[in-house]
Amino acid sequence: MPPYRICFVCLGNICRSPMATVVMRRLVADAGLRVQVDSAGTGSWHIGGGANPPAVQALKRRGYDGSRHVARQFGPPDFADYDLVVGLDRYNVDDLRRLAPDDEQAAKVVLLRDFDPAAATGDRDVPDPYGGPDHDFDHGLNLVTAACEGLLGRLPVRR
Ligand code: 4NP
Numbered sequence: 001m002p003p004y005r006i007c008f009v010c011l012g013n014i015c016r017s018p019m020a021t022v023v024m025r026r027l028v029a030d031a032g033l034r035v036q037v038d039s040a041g042t043g044s045w046h047i048g049g050g051a052n053p054p055a056v057q058a059l060k061r062r063g064y065d066g067s068r069h070v071a072r073q074f075g076p077p078d079f080a081d082y083d084l085v086v087g088l089d090r091y092n093v094d095d096l097r098r099l100a101p102d103d104e105q106a107a108k109v110v111l112l113r114d115f116d117p118a119a120a121t122g123d124r125d126v127p128d129p130y131g132g133p134d135h136d137f138d139h140g141l142n143l144v145t146a147a148c149e150g151l152l153g154r155l156p157v158r159r
Contacts, residue, residue: 003036004034004035006083007074007084008040009087011128012071013046014049016055020039020147022069033152042074046071048070051066061138076101086112088144
């Protein structure tokens with residue numbers, strides 16, 4: 001059986017989706033699940049670059065290594081490579097649904113914090129921390145972690 005495949009998608013692919021990837025990879029590894037976890041951005045500005053240093057530092061404060069990230073852009077052909085395409089905020093979700101080549105691919109798009117049982121109804125975005133203080137990155141990592149734990153429990157995969 002091929003692994004279940006997830007792609008986290010934010011705007012720049014240097015802050016939020018790289019953090020989600022590192023956290024989710026740890027969770028699936030700890031759970032002994034065979035799941036491929038990648039990330040991408042809807043924007044092209046940072047293609048080929050590393051994660052934003054404050055994101056790497058926020059990860060490091062929690063014991064994660066975010067130093068090996070290489071940013072890429074998500075395009076219509078990428079849908080075929082994933083079972084689930086997870087937007088970090090509602091704008092990412094809207095952009096992804098517009099990018100999807102057909103309804104079948106569009107149906108793969110979900111919002112990350114919809115998997116957080118503690119998320120309030122209403123605003124379910126992981127806010128864009130780019131250019132903000134360290135506190136915003138720590139907060140984003142908290143939101144990402146809670147939602148990834150929820151997502152782990154909803155994956156259609158068994159050990
Ligand atoms: P991200 O944050 O979507 O969480 O990676 C951003 C990073 C860069 C830009 C926007 C958001 N930017 O405009 O360059």
